[in-house]
Amino acid sequence: MATTSAEPIVIQLRDIYRTYIMGDQVLNALDGVSLDIKQNEYVAVVGSSGSGKSTLMNIFGCLDRASKGSYILNGTDVGDMSENELAKVRNRQIGFVFQSFNLLSRATALKNVMQPLVYRGIPLAERKEIASQALEKVGLGDRMGHLPNELSGGQRQRVAISRALVGNPDILLADEPTGNLDSKTSREIMRLIDELHDQGQTIIMVTHEADIAKHCNRVISLEDGKVSSDTKQVKSR
Amino acid sequence: MNTFLESLRSALESIRAHGFRSLLTSLGIIIGVTSVIAVVSIVQGMSESINAQFAGLGSNSLTVRSHTPFKQAMQGKYSKLQDSDMRAIVRQVDGISHVTPVLYANTGSRGGISYRAQSATSNIMGIGPSYLKVNGIYPQSGRFFTRDDENRRRLVCAIGVDIIENLELPKDPIGEFFLIGNNWCKIIGVIEKRGEILGFSQDNYVLLPYATARRIIGNTRRDLDIQVQLLVEDMNRMEEVKSRIRRVLRIQHKLKAGQPDDFKVQTAEQLTESFNAVINTVTAVSAGIVGISLLVGGIGIMNIMLVSVTERTREIGILKALGATRNNILLQFLIEALLLSLIGGLVGVALGYGAGALVAAMLPGFPPAFVPLWAVLLSFGFCAAVGVIFGIIPAAKASQLDPIDALRYE
Ligand SMILES: Nc1ncnc2c1ncn2[C@@H]1O[C@H](COP(=O)(O)OP(=O)(O)OP(=O)(O)O)[C@@H](O)[C@H]1O
Ligand SMILES: [Mg+2]
Numbered sequence: 001m002a003t004t005s006a007e008p009i010v011i012q013l014r015d016i017y018r019t020y021i022m023g024d025q026v027l028n029a030l031d032g033v034s035l036d037i038k039q040n041e042y043v044a045v046v047g048s049s050g051s052g053k054s055t056l057m058n059i060f061g062c063l064d065r066a067s068k069g070s071y072i073l074n075g076t077d078v079g080d081m082s083e084n085e086l087a088k089v090r091n092r093q094i095g096f097v098f099q100s101f102n103l104l105s106r107a108t109a110l111k112n113v114m115q116p117l118v119y120r121g122i123p124l125a126e127r128k129e130i131a132s133q134a135l136e137k138v139g140l141g142d143r144m145g146h147l148p149n150e151l152s153g154g155q156r157q158r159v160a161i162s163r164a165l166v167g168n169p170d171i172l173l174a175d176e177p178t179g180n181l182d183s184k185t186s187r188e189i190m191r192l193i194d195e196l197h198d199q200g201q202t203i204i205m206v207t208h209e210a211d212i213a214k215h216c217n218r219v220i221s222l223e224d225g226k227v228s229s230d231t232k233q234v235k236s237r
Numbered sequence: 238m239n240t241f242l243e244s245l246r247s248a249l250e251s252i253r254a255h256g257f258r259s260l261l262t263s264l265g266i267i268i269g270v271t272s273v274i275a276v277v278s279i280v281q282g283m284s285e286s287i288n289a290q291f292a293g294l295g296s297n298s299l300t301v302r303s304h305t306p307f308k309q310a311m312q313g314k315y316s317k318l319q320d321s322d323m324r325a326i327v328r329q330v331d332g333i334s335h336v337t338p339v340l341y342a343n344t345g346s347r348g349g350i351s352y353r354a355q356s357a358t359s360n361i362m363g364i365g366p367s368y369l370k371v372n373g374i375y376p377q378s379g380r381f382f383t384r385d386d387e388n389r390r391r392l393v394c395a396i397g398v399d400i401i402e403n404l405e406l407p408k409d410p411i412g413e414f415f416l417i418g419n420n421w422c423k424i425i426g427v428i429e430k431r432g433e434i435l436g437f438s439q440d441n442y443v444l445l446p447y448a449t450a451r452r453i454i455g456n457t458r459r460d461l462d463i464q465v466q467l468l469v470e471d472m473n474r475m476e477e478v479k480s481r482i483r484r485v486l487r488i489q490h491k492l493k494a495g496q497p498d499d500f501k502v503q504t505a506e507q508l509t510e511s512f513n514a515v516i517n518t519v520t521a522v523s524a525g526i527v528g529i530s531l532l533v534g535g536i537g538i539m540n541i542m543l544v545s546v547t548e549r550t551r552e553i554g555i556l557k558a559l560g561a562t563r564n565n566i567l568l569q570f571l572i573e574a575l576l577l578s579l580i581g582g583l584v585g586v587a588l589g590y591g592a593g594a595l596v597a598a599m600l601p602g603f604p605p606a607f608v609p610l611w612a613v614l615l616s617f618g619f620c621a622a623v624g625v626i627f628g629i630i631p632a633a634k635a636s637q638l639d640p641i642d643a644l645r646y647e
Contacts, residue, residue, distance in 0.1 A: 050529075056522050061558070087562040087563075090560045090640075102551075102555050106552075114561055119561055120560075
């Protein structure tokens with residue numbers, strides 16, 4: 001992975017804390033995390049349950065704010081941003097895929113994928129056009145009119161991925177994207193994510209499974225909110 | 238503008254997705270607006286017809302009409318004024334220059350007139366020759382009734398200028414025939430324009446010879462109740478004439494010493510005053526109804542919107558994760574509340590008008606219902622205000638949700 005060092009840094013975390021105070025108990029879900037993520041990296045975040053993986057992803061995705069420390073995304077300090085600016089970052093720079101899909105249950109696949117484009121002020125006809133292309137890319141061209149509950153788990157996750165990518169975000173964040181899927185469907189989803197990486201997408205993914213972490217070219221292990229190891233590897237499929 | 242359109246679109250979708258619940262949510266508003274519009278339509282229908290009756294009455298005119306005392310009304314006995322009463326006044330009271338009976342026929346469907354494909358409602362009155370003098374009006378074209386018309390009970394009429402427009406009659410309608418109920422009636426005169434009072438046109442009326450009117454209306458009403466309008470020769474003797482009429486009518490109606498009058502003798506001013514007092518009371522009461530029911534309706538909307546925000550917490554979280562700003566969410570929920578309220582208003586106006594028309598048609602002697610535009614606009618204005626006022630708290634609550642908390646919500 002000699003080439004990666006030449007790529008620009010997309011995410012820079014410096015001494016990030018995320019502290020929960022419950023009564024007189026103080027819990028550091030993230031306990032001084034510093035990381036650099038470069039463009040077109042394919043990162044797996046692993047660690048035992050409760051180690052802070054989701055907390056870290058939420059901070060990456062600007063869904064949550066760090067209690068302390070600095071987060072620089074594409075050269076801009078996220079800590080200084082207003083609520084509206086954060087919404088804009090979530091809309092344009094980040095695509096988030098969740099374990100539980102998080103599709104809008106009353107909206108069709110197509111409408112789900114169209115939704116992020118609403119906040120960019122793109123007119124309806126154009127939104128439809130872009131979203132249906134995005135769905136075709138993930139192989140769901142014939143399922144656009146289906147509601148989430150009319151789709152299989154794998155198909156739902158494809159819709160979610162397509163929705164995350166429809167606005168060409170800088171980073172794709174995926175928190176256990178295969179956590180709710182059987183092994184065959186998981187492999188299909190991983191194949192899709194691998195392809196995205198091959199096309200140049202920067203990807204950070206949380207996973208429990210060693211098999212899935214193998215797909216990535218960098219593995220970050222968390223333990224009690226701290227980075228316990230950070231290794232580069234040659235991805236294998 | 239674009240965000241507004243998007244919010245409108247998603248609000249509509251959400252309302253449609255919860256069709257029945259949306260209906261229940263709006264129910265408070267629907268009931269409020271329905272009752273208000275029903276009341277207003279009836280009151281306005283009445284006031285339109287009553288105002289027409291007052292128009293032009295000079296300050297030296299007196300109107301005598303039946304009045305049922307409360308006690309008597311409880312027993313279901315309604316007072317009447319009859320031809321014999323008028324004759325007694327003419328015979329026994331001095332100082333009167335002109336007298337005319339007035340028989341109102343604008344009762345529900347019987348107020349209906351039509352010409353070719355056009356139909357309309359109007360105030361139809363049977364009157365004597367002195368009516369013009371008492372009311373200070375003149376024919377602008379054609380002629381007025383003659384004794385002969387009266388004696389032969391001819392189906393001829395003089396019309397107010399509004400009728401020409403309402404029925405799309407030719408510019409010069411003299412000699413045309415149109416239908417009053419099922420009777421063809423020939424137009425022999427057009428009365429000059431009287432203008433408006435309190436925003437109501439005073440020119441939507443049809444005058445028939447008194448005997449003719451009795452012939453048309455008399456078939457369906459056995460005991461007619463008429464009014465008597467008269468001019469007092471000398472303004473200074475007004476009170477004297479009034480008390481003289483009272484005495485004559487009390488004897489005529491065989492009232493004993495303790496019994497209250499079963500009629501009223503009023504000057505034009507008194508008429509307007511007593512009428513306005515009634516209208517004001519009804520307006521105040523209906524304003525009260527609006528206030529209370531819109532308040533209740535608004536609270537209903539707020540309640541459901543709060544439930545809806547809680548129920549859709551996860552959805553809000555997803556939208557925020559996809560890049561919705563606080564304003565996007567706020568606008569969406571606010572517009573949803575506004576729409577619920579306005580839809581309630583729309584249904585309410587339609588139902589209210591229907592209810593008013595139904596009541597007016599069913600009660601004998603009631604003029605047709607009429608909903609003025611201001612009442613509709615006011616209703617919508619209130620509904621919009623209620624939607625915004627009671628929608629803002631749930632919408633603000635939705636917009637302030639933390640994306641992570643919202644996404645975690647189960
Ligand atoms: N809202 C919260 N309030 C208090 N504590 C929290 C909150 N969210 C997370 N935590 C705590 O922070 C720690 C890290 O949680 P996190 O969800 O990041 O774990 P994770 O590594 O994603 O676990 P898993 O693999 O089970 O998903 C946990 O100990 C959890 O209890
Ligand atoms: Mg997790």
